[in-house]
Amino acid sequence: MSNHPDLFADRPGLLRLGDESVNFYLLEQDGRYTLFDAGFPAHYEQLIAVLAGRGLDLSAIEAVVLTHAHPDHIGIAERVRVEAGAPVYVHADEARYATTTEQPSSERPVTDYMEHAFARATFEAAMTAGVATIPPVKEVQTFTDGDVLDVPGRPQVIATPGHSPGQSSLLLSEHGVLIVGDTLEGFNVLTGRYGPQLGPDGTNFSTDQALQSLERIEAIDADLLFGHGNPWTWGARLAVACARALGRS
Numbered sequence: 001m002s003n004h005p006d007l008f009a010d011r012p013g014l015l016r017l018g019d020e021s022v023n024f025y026l027l028e029q030d031g032r033y034t035l036f037d038a039g040f041p042a043h044y045e046q047l048i049a050v051l052a053g054r055g056l057d058l059s060a061i062e063a064v065v066l067t068h069a070h071p072d073h074i075g076i077a078e079r080v081r082v083e084a085g086a087p088v089y090v091h092a093d094e095a096r097y098a099t100t101t102e103q104p105s106s107e108r109p110v111t112d113y114m115e116h117a118f119a120r121a122t123f124e125a126a127m128t129a130g131v132a133t134i135p136p137v138k139e140v141q142t143f144t145d146g147d148v149l150d151v152p153g154r155p156q157v158i159a160t161p162g163h164s165p166g167q168s169s170l171l172l173s174e175h176g177v178l179i180v181g182d183t184l185e186g187f188n189v190l191t192g193r194y195g196p197q198l199g200p201d202g203t204n205f206s207t208d209q210a211l212q213s214l215e216r217i218e219a220i221d222a223d224l225l226f227g228h229g230n231p232w233t234w235g236a237r238l239a240v241a242c243a244r245a246l247g248r249s
């Protein structure tokens with residue numbers, strides 16, 4: 001389990017779930033829980049174990065909030081929705097991808113990256129974690145830019161489209177963190193390149209739009225929690241500068 005207690009020690013209530021490749025986050029606020037993103041199907045047992053460790057079961061989760069609807073972010077969303085009776089929230093421009101097997105187009109075929117051993121490993125890990133078995137979310141609640149969601153943690157929505165049409169960043173002011181999903185990633189999931197950067201073109205709906213969206217988060221005074229990679233505690237401005245310097249991939 002990739003819980004990093006030291007990195008989260010000053011933020012009681014926030015827990016990182018997932019594995020080396022994929023993150024999602026559990027937030028506890030006054031005994032109430034929100035799940036941010038939903039990993040892969042294989043991560044279900046991890047979530048159950050974390051809750052059991054606190055004497056809880058899945059019914060403790062009151063809401064699932066998705067940064068976007070790529071498969072590695074919605075893995076157990078439908079299962080949690082059904083078993084916990086928890087509504088699933090997603091940006092209005094992303095709802096069709098969460099509720100069907102349709103996915104947004106990407107700028108480049110991912111097969112272009114298969115020369116990289118890292119890309120092959122990423123896909124292998126995804127298959128092992130159940131990427132091919134993810135059910136669409138049958139019912140979603142939609143949000144839009146500027147909304148403050150009435151769920152534990154009260155995340156504020158900052159629309160940061162590009163990686164996908166409805167990609168959103170979620171600001172948890174009280175915790176001083178911005179959950180960015182794949183607006184920025186801590187490493188390159190297809191080439192292995194290190195550092196905060198945009199997703200590779202092969203995973204992006206529009207890299208130009210993703211680059212533009214960085215302007216919406218760069219002035220935010222918060223640590224960043226990525227969909228991929230370790231938490232970033234050096235501020236959004238530096239992360240954005242790194243991403244611009246590293247450029248497309």
Ligand SMILES: [Zn+2]
Nearest residue numbers: 068070163182
């Ligand atoms: Zn993604």
